[in-house]
Amino acid sequence: MERRETRRRFVQLTAGGMALGFAGCLSDDENGDDDHGHSHDDGHDDHGHGDDDHHDDDHGGESDAPGSDGLLYAFAPDEIAIIDPETGTVVETITDAVSGASWGDPRITHDHSEIYVINDALAQVLVIDTETRSVVTEVDIGPGATHMYHPKPDEIWAHADDEGAFYVIDTDSHDVVEIVDSGLEGEGHGKLLYHEDFGSKGYATNVNDPGAPIIDMDAYERNGFVELGEEGGTHYKAYAPQSGLAYFERSGGVGETGVVDVETDRVVDRLEFAGGMYLTPDETMMGVLDGDSIRFFDATSEDSDPIGTVEVDGGPDALRYYDDGETLYAFTANTMNDEGAVIDVDALDVVDTLTVGDIERPEGARFLHRSGVAGGGYFFTPAEADGTVAIVDMAAREVTAQVPVADGVDTLQYVGDSGTGHTGT
Numbered sequence: 001m002e003r004r005e006t007r008r009r010f011v012q013l014t015a016g017g018m019a020l021g022f023a024g025c026l027s028d029d030e031n032g033d034d035d036h037g038h039s040h041d042d043g044h045d046d047h048g049h050g051d052d053d054h055h056d057d058d059h060g061g062e063s064d065a066p067g068s069d070g071l072l073y074a075f076a077p078d079e080i081a082i083i084d085p086e087t088g089t090v091v092e093t094i095t096d097a098v099s100g101a102s103w104g105d106p107r108i109t110h111d112h113s114e115i116y117v118i119n120d121a122l123a124q125v126l127v128i129d130t131e132t133r134s135v136v137t138e139v140d141i142g143p144g145a146t147h148m149y150h151p152k153p154d155e156i157w158a159h160a161d162d163e164g165a166f167y168v169i170d171t172d173s174h175d176v177v178e179i180v181d182s183g184l185e186g187e188g189h190g191k192l193l194y195h196e197d198f199g200s201k202g203y204a205t206n207v208n209d210p211g212a213p214i215i216d217m218d219a220y221e222r223n224g225f226v227e228l229g230e231e232g233g234t235h236y237k238a239y240a241p242q243s244g245l246a247y248f249e250r251s252g253g254v255g256e257t258g259v260v261d262v263e264t265d266r267v268v269d270r271l272e273f274a275g276g277m278y279l280t281p282d283e284t285m286m287g288v289l290d291g292d293s294i295r296f297f298d299a300t301s302e303d304s305d306p307i308g309t310v311e312v313d314g315g316p317d318a319l320r321y322y323d324d325g326e327t328l329y330a331f332t333a334n335t336m337n338d339e340g341a342v343i344d345v346d347a348l349d350v351v352d353t354l355t356v357g358d359i360e361r362p363e364g365a366r367f368l369h370r371s372g373v374a375g376g377g378y379f380f381t382p383a384e385a386d387g388t389v390a391i392v393d394m395a396a397r398e399v400t401a402q403v404p405v406a407d408g409v410d411t412l413q414y415v416g417d418s419g420t421g422h423t424g425t
Contacts (some may be wrong), residue, residue: 064132067131068112069112070085070086070376071083071084071091071414072084076387076408078099078100079094081389088400094133103410103411104145104147105117105118105146108150113131114130117157117411120145124141125145126138137174138173142165144162144189145159147159153171155177162191164183164188164208165182165186172284179220185208190207192215197239201214202388207235209234210231210233211234212226213225226258234248234250239278240283240300243266243301247260247279248260249274251274257274278318278319278321284298286299287345291315293312294316310348315334315368317333321374328345329419331374331394332345336368338355355399357382357386358379359385370382376416378392379392386402389405389409
């Protein structure tokens with residue numbers, strides 16, 4: 001099979017004239033840039049909202065459907081593989097409505113009953129029933145979609161980059177019920193930041209806009225704009241609940257992070273580094289990707305006091321945290337080699353290096369994106385060049401399986417409690 005470079009992996013920073021892909025663009029958002037009414041980044045999100053709700057059959061008894069609790073969905077261009085991490089095997093594949101797909105963000109509903117996933121090749125969102133392990137519908141959205149969010153229990157927000165707009169999907173009817181114009185220029189790669197602390201207010205980012213559009217989440221409209229400068233755009237975002245501060249990466253070559261007081265929408269600080277941002281589970285520290293460095297700062301401080309820096313050779317991407325009761329670890333998969341790193345966050349040191357498989361890299365690319373997902377005590381990362389998914393036991397800090405899936409597998413979604421600590425509670 002000829003491997004294709006997916007659009008979402010190499011979205012270009014056209015506003016700033018840069019030719020490298022967004023580092024960790026997907027959860028951050030990827031199982032990272034979430035929102036179950038919170039502000040996880042980036043990508044895939046945290047799904048720590050209790051046990052799965054299982055559907056009863058029409059006669060009021062328990063359904064005979066197989067269910068998906070504790071399983072991992074792995075998305076390749078022509079199939080979706082369902083993996084049991086305990087055995088390291090594919091237990092089922094979905095091929096209906098899947099052919100030549102170019103995947104963007106997946107999002108799982110609060111009750112874990114449905115997975116929504118962007119297929120940009122058809123400008124659609126697929127809806128998967130996790131109980132029956134089947135595609136139930138395809139929802140048409142705007143072109144160029146990459147990121148998707150779940151800010152309200154009954155709504156999924158998918159961002160169409162070619163229009164600079166969010167398509168709001170009702171989770172009951174599976175219909176697009178609103179289109180929210182976000183980007184000032186009617187286009188541009190964008191994200192959404194929302195947390196329950198914000199009430200009816202949300203923030204967007206857009207690589208074409210030198211600030212953060214303010215979104216009225218109830219009126220479904222842009223009703224303000226936080227100016228961060230005169231040049232560049234905005235990309236990554238995060239919120240620290242203990243300080244009440246929101247952080248916005250200034251993209252397009254600006255290379256700084258704007259810090260905003262969410263009560264006043266005023267810029268209160270500027271950090272001289274920028275990248276994907278990942279809050280620790282106790283919400284006291286934030287890790288920021290900065291090339292081969294991960295910079296940690298105090299997320300409880302109004303001054304965002306620096307704590308320290310960890311060097312990870314190989315272009316680290318999204319951080320997923322694990323606390324064994326004594327030590328807080330961060331797991332990451334690299335974009336420039338076939339390795340992942342385990343970081344002792346307390347000691348600010350790399351304590352293990354793991355072989356997790358390789359990804360595709362266009363010639364001249366520097367820092368790209370690679371998914372990293374946590375759930376059930378495991379860290380998962382796809383190796384699209386090898387056609388495999390690595391399963392890492394976070395407690396043992398070792399790779400337990402390299403599961404063969406298919407060439408181009410690059411997107412993951414865990415069904416169950418993924419914990420906390422991406423960019424929100």
